[in-house]
Each structure stands twice: as C-alpha cells, then as structure tokens.
Amino acid sequence: MSLSPTTATAVRPSTCPPPPADDLIRRDRARLWHPYASTTAPGPLQAVTDAEGVRLTLTDEAGVSRRVIDGMSSWWCMIHGYRHPVLDAAVHEQAARFTHVMFGGLTHAPAVQLAESLADLAPGDLDRVFLADSGSVTVEVALKMARQYQISRTQAVGGRLTRTRFAALEGGYHGDTLGAMSVCDPVTGMHAAFADSLPRELFLPRPPRLGAAPEAVAVWADRVRTVLHDHRDVLAGVICEPVLQGAGGMWSYDPEALRVLREVTHAYDLVLVVDEIATGFGRTGPLFASEGAGIVPDVLCVGKAMTGGYLTQAAVLTSDRFARAVSAGPQRALMHGPTFMANPLASAVALASLELIRAGAWRAQVPRIEQRLAAGLAHLTDSPIVTDVRVLGATAAVELDHPVDPWIAARAALDAGVWLRPFGRLVYTMPPYIVTDDDIATITAAIAAVVHAEEAR
Structure with missing residues (x-):
C-alpha cells in the first residue's frame, strides 16, 4: 500500500550495523563493476565503514580494520574533509x-x-x-x-x-x-x-x-x-x-x-x-x-x-x-x-x-601543504628508480622509471597509514586542505614506503 502525503511519516536512518566487510566485499564482487577494473581478475578491495576529517576507516576481506589518512581526497574532491558540519x-x-x-x-x-x-x-x-x-x-x-x-x-x-x-x-x-x-x-x-x-x-x-x-x-x-x-x-x-x-x-x-x-x-x-x-x-x-x-x-x-x-x-x-x-x-x-x-x-x-x-583558510593551508610535501619528498630523488619529484600547491607526484604495481603500492601505503591510488609510473597525493603537518609527514612517509617496496621488487 502506498502512503499518501498526509499519511507518510519520516523515514529514519537505519540503526542496523553494516554487514561484515568480508560479506560486503563478496557481494560487491558478484554485482559491481569498479572504475578501470576487471570483473574476472579484480584486485584487492577495502570496505569503507566510516569517514571523518581526513581519515577513512577501511576493512579488508580478512576482517582487518585500519583508520588511515585519505591522501587522494577521494579523487581530489574532498578538500574540506569528511563529515564537515557546514556541508552536512x-x-x-x-x-x-x-x-x-x-x-x-x-x-x-x-x-x-x-x-x-x-x-x-x-x-x-x-x-x-x-x-x-x-x-x-x-x-x-x-x-x-x-x-x-x-x-x-x-x-x-x-x-x-x-x-x-x-x-x-x-x-x-x-x-x-x-x-x-x-x-x-x-x-x-x-x-x-x-x-x-x-x-x-x-x-x-x-x-x-x-x-x-x-x-x-x-x-x-x-x-x-x-x-x-x-x-x-x-x-x-x-x-x-x-x-x-x-x-x-x-x-x-x-x-x-x-x-x-x-x-x-x-x-x-x-x-x-x-x-x-x-x-x-x-x-x-x-x-x-x-x-x-x-x-x-x-x-x-x-x-x-x-x-x-x-x-x-x-x-x-x-x-x-x-x-x-x-x-x-x-x-x-x-x-x-x-x-x-x-x-x-x-x-x-x-x-x-x-x-x-x-x-579563505585554504590560502594559508595550500602553501603550507606545498612546503611540507616538498620537504618530505626531496630525499626520494636519491632513489635509483625515481626519475622526478614534482610538487605544486597541494599536489605531489613521484615518478618512477617503471610502472607501479598498484596492489603492492596500495598495501605498502596502507601499512604506513595512508590510502593512495598510484597509476602508471606515478605515486602521487592530493590531500584534503585540512591535513595537519603530522598528517603530511605520514603521507610523505607512505609515498617513500611505496618507493622502497618498488625498489625491492
């Protein structure tokens, strides 16, 4: 029976807990097709269970949960971070x-x-x-x-x-x-x-x-x-x-x-x-x-x-x-x-x-991010596999002399406490503008961890 406008009541958000991550990922693989991804040979998948500020709570197929910094701003768009009270x-x-x-x-x-x-x-x-x-x-x-x-x-x-x-x-x-x-x-x-x-x-x-x-x-x-x-x-x-x-x-x-x-x-x-x-x-x-x-x-x-x-x-x-x-x-x-x-x-x-x-807070945030990213990544030019380090505003890219293995890279970054999504020969970050200096230090350390993982391949 459909509800008329006069009889309908407000629908409250569900208080039921989300399904376990392993079940969610299994169901995802059965029905969803992800961007630039194969359905026959999919890579590792993380379930997002929470997001706030610059951090994501991720759980993998083994049930391991991590709270990590989103170094990608969800493909460069979450400049103010997650669950911002003004935007909410x-x-x-x-x-x-x-x-x-x-x-x-x-x-x-x-x-x-x-x-x-x-x-x-x-x-x-x-x-x-x-x-x-x-x-x-x-x-x-x-x-x-x-x-x-x-x-x-x-x-x-x-x-x-x-x-x-x-x-x-x-x-x-x-x-x-x-x-x-x-x-x-x-x-x-x-x-x-x-x-x-x-x-x-x-x-x-x-x-x-x-x-x-x-x-x-x-x-x-x-x-x-x-x-x-x-x-x-x-x-x-x-x-x-x-x-x-x-x-x-x-x-x-x-x-x-x-x-x-x-x-x-x-x-x-x-x-x-x-x-x-x-x-x-x-x-x-x-x-x-x-x-x-x-x-x-x-x-x-x-x-x-x-x-x-x-x-x-x-x-x-x-x-x-x-x-x-x-x-x-x-x-x-x-x-x-x-x-x-x-x-x-x-x-x-x-x-x-x-x-x-x-x-206007970004006017101070972006130059600070640029300075910290440049300082934190400068040493990577000494790596034998790094061909370039580029920093501009709240962006940084480390270019290697060969294509990055995306799954090895993602695992190395997650172990260092950061979500990154490398592509081609690049390991890069475009963090939210609200990242702290400590967050940036964690991001640059994670990029270094990816480079070291690639050196060891």
Missing part, C-alpha cells in the same frame, strides 16, 4: 525542503545563489553559468559551446563552416565520455581502444615543465604559434588543463605556456577552453590556476571540489557576451540539457563549499 547542515536543510526538480522552465534558490557565487569568484567576466552533472559533462558542454560559437560566427558573415576541430595538449586528460576522450592524449592516455570512434583532433606538444629554462618555453611557443596559425581555419578552439595536467601524468608546466595559448586564440578568434576540474578552488595555489597565470579563458570548466566532494556537480562558466553569440546562432539555444542539471541538493552543498572557500 547544507544537505540536511535542503533535503527538508525538496531534493530535486527539473531545471527546464523551473528555477530555485540554491541554483541561483550558486551561480551568483561562482560568477563572483571566477576570473574576469565569466558571469554566465551552466550547471552540469560531472566534469566529463562540462567538457562535452564546453566543446559544444565552442562549436556553436563558430557556427554563429560563420552564419553572421554568410560563410561556410570549416572550424569544427579542436586542439589539445599532449599529456592532457579531460574525461571519459566520447567528446572528452577525443581531446585526451591519444598515445599516453587511457582511451586507445576507442580511437576509431573518436573525432581526430589536433595535439600540441606538451609544454615544458615548471621551472624549465625560458629558452625551452620560447621554442615550445614558436612551435605552437606555427601549428595554430597553419590550422586556424579548421579549428573551433583549444582546450587545456592550466599549469597542472592531472590524470595524464601530474605534469606541472610553465604558466607562460598558458599565456601563449591565450594570445594565439585571441588572434585567430579560437575559443579557449580551460579545464579546471582538478586545479580549481585553490589546488595549485591561486583560486584558479588560469587566474594565477594572468589569463581569462572564453570557457571555464570546474567540478570535483565544487561541492566539497559531497555530491556530483560541475559547472561551465563563460561571459554573457559569449553566451549571446552562441544564442544568436541557428539553434537559438545551447544544445545540452542534463536531467539532474542544477540538482538542489548538490547546488546547496556546493554553495556551502564555496562559502568555506570564500572564508
């Missing part, structure tokens, strides 16, 4: 009103206030906001915006549309949906199996590393200017991760490269899309990495930390001028509409997360 309150307060409504023809306070807050924080004139479901979706939307901008521009002069392709940086990563995959590195990325299904885009050389000689940056800039000049009539835009490439290799590069891309895209009326899904909201030092480089893109993608990791939501920001140009095209609208766009719960908690960012 935002979710509960909005849930007591309504949890979701469609955004076609309707609006609500959390979405409007969030858009206002994002526009206020964003660099330059990026004051028009499209709220999307995830980082990959923002990239899809941004690519559509660029295409529609060029369609509108071509229509205005009565020409024939030729600007349909995109240029991206080698080593870049922008998501796992088809459009986003097309601008990920086709050689070193994760999507080679889909190459024949993707548009063939143009790839610019990876910029010189942060701290490279000015001469190296100048050589790179000359190459990029030449390539973009030669392809100016077929390109709709350029997309890049500013200053720090994330899942494509944790590569930090000279901000001058970003300024060159802005200069050339301006010159040829190409749309510059900056993907700050990983770098936004203070991760590299400034609030936005592009702002730290002194440029304002045409389109800005943000996500991950925007909600403090509580719910999936992301945003695409552009100027009202750019939005008007898109809207003047033959479609008369931006051709995208996610079902869960501007979800009220996600919008409410994102607004609360931005208020914490606006309070």
Whole structure:
C-alpha cells in the first residue's frame, strides 16, 4: 500500500550495523563493476565503514580494520574533509525542503545563489553559468559551446563552416565520455581502444615543465604559434588543463605556456577552453590556476571540489557576451540539457563549499601543504628508480622509471597509514586542505614506503 502525503511519516536512518566487510566485499564482487577494473581478475578491495576529517576507516576481506589518512581526497574532491558540519547542515536543510526538480522552465534558490557565487569568484567576466552533472559533462558542454560559437560566427558573415576541430595538449586528460576522450592524449592516455570512434583532433606538444629554462618555453611557443596559425581555419578552439595536467601524468608546466595559448586564440578568434576540474578552488595555489597565470579563458570548466566532494556537480562558466553569440546562432539555444542539471541538493552543498572557500583558510593551508610535501619528498630523488619529484600547491607526484604495481603500492601505503591510488609510473597525493603537518609527514612517509617496496621488487 502506498502512503499518501498526509499519511507518510519520516523515514529514519537505519540503526542496523553494516554487514561484515568480508560479506560486503563478496557481494560487491558478484554485482559491481569498479572504475578501470576487471570483473574476472579484480584486485584487492577495502570496505569503507566510516569517514571523518581526513581519515577513512577501511576493512579488508580478512576482517582487518585500519583508520588511515585519505591522501587522494577521494579523487581530489574532498578538500574540506569528511563529515564537515557546514556541508552536512547544507544537505540536511535542503533535503527538508525538496531534493530535486527539473531545471527546464523551473528555477530555485540554491541554483541561483550558486551561480551568483561562482560568477563572483571566477576570473574576469565569466558571469554566465551552466550547471552540469560531472566534469566529463562540462567538457562535452564546453566543446559544444565552442562549436556553436563558430557556427554563429560563420552564419553572421554568410560563410561556410570549416572550424569544427579542436586542439589539445599532449599529456592532457579531460574525461571519459566520447567528446572528452577525443581531446585526451591519444598515445599516453587511457582511451586507445576507442580511437576509431573518436573525432581526430589536433595535439600540441606538451609544454615544458615548471621551472624549465625560458629558452625551452620560447621554442615550445614558436612551435605552437606555427601549428595554430597553419590550422586556424579548421579549428573551433583549444582546450587545456592550466599549469597542472592531472590524470595524464601530474605534469606541472610553465604558466607562460598558458599565456601563449591565450594570445594565439585571441588572434585567430579560437575559443579557449580551460579545464579546471582538478586545479580549481585553490589546488595549485591561486583560486584558479588560469587566474594565477594572468589569463581569462572564453570557457571555464570546474567540478570535483565544487561541492566539497559531497555530491556530483560541475559547472561551465563563460561571459554573457559569449553566451549571446552562441544564442544568436541557428539553434537559438545551447544544445545540452542534463536531467539532474542544477540538482538542489548538490547546488546547496556546493554553495556551502564555496562559502568555506570564500572564508579563505585554504590560502594559508595550500602553501603550507606545498612546503611540507616538498620537504618530505626531496630525499626520494636519491632513489635509483625515481626519475622526478614534482610538487605544486597541494599536489605531489613521484615518478618512477617503471610502472607501479598498484596492489603492492596500495598495501605498502596502507601499512604506513595512508590510502593512495598510484597509476602508471606515478605515486602521487592530493590531500584534503585540512591535513595537519603530522598528517603530511605520514603521507610523505607512505609515498617513500611505496618507493622502497618498488625498489625491492
């Protein structure tokens, strides 16, 4: 029998204890498919039974429980930590009103206030906001915006549309949906199996590393200017991760490269899309990495930390001028509409997360994390298997001369009291901003433990 609104009673959270970890993992293996994982040869699995602050309580298949530091911020999004009282309150307060409504023809306070807050924080004139479901979706939307901008521009002069392709940086990563995959590195990325299904885009050389000689940056800039000049009539835009490439290799590069891309895209009326899904909201030092480089893109993608990791939501920001140009095209609208766009719960908690960012504690936290990570990892350059140690803001990556065994690495890190998720040749961390100096010391010791485990292999 269904309950009417007048007879329904509030559902209280279950007080039953969670199932034993071994049973939970067994049931998981029977039904779930994990990211970048095999169902026939799955690796070790940990059950999360609690999370608070920067710590996770994990239990393995043998029933061994550990309380460890989350050195990954749950893939870089839990910048304020777990169970933050301000974010918890935002979710509960909005849930007591309504949890979701469609955004076609309707609006609500959390979405409007969030858009206002994002526009206020964003660099330059990026004051028009499209709220999307995830980082990959923002990239899809941004690519559509660029295409529609060029369609509108071509229509205005009565020409024939030729600007349909995109240029991206080698080593870049922008998501796992088809459009986003097309601008990920086709050689070193994760999507080679889909190459024949993707548009063939143009790839610019990876910029010189942060701290490279000015001469190296100048050589790179000359190459990029030449390539973009030669392809100016077929390109709709350029997309890049500013200053720090994330899942494509944790590569930090000279901000001058970003300024060159802005200069050339301006010159040829190409749309510059900056993907700050990983770098936004203070991760590299400034609030936005592009702002730290002194440029304002045409389109800005943000996500991950925007909600403090509580719910999936992301945003695409552009100027009202750019939005008007898109809207003047033959479609008369931006051709995208996610079902869960501007979800009220996600919008409410994102607004609360931005208020914490606006309070500014991260401005002292991120430089402190950078200093401590650099000091704690410097000695690893002496390892015969370490080829590089890179630290920028609240990020650090240790690159080895061979691929890391993910299970050996995870076990070594857990034994040292930290959850890490290495990939490729990298052992890296992007901790929550609230980590203490002692937490950072534990994280750097865990990374060293992984390196030593790899030395012993």
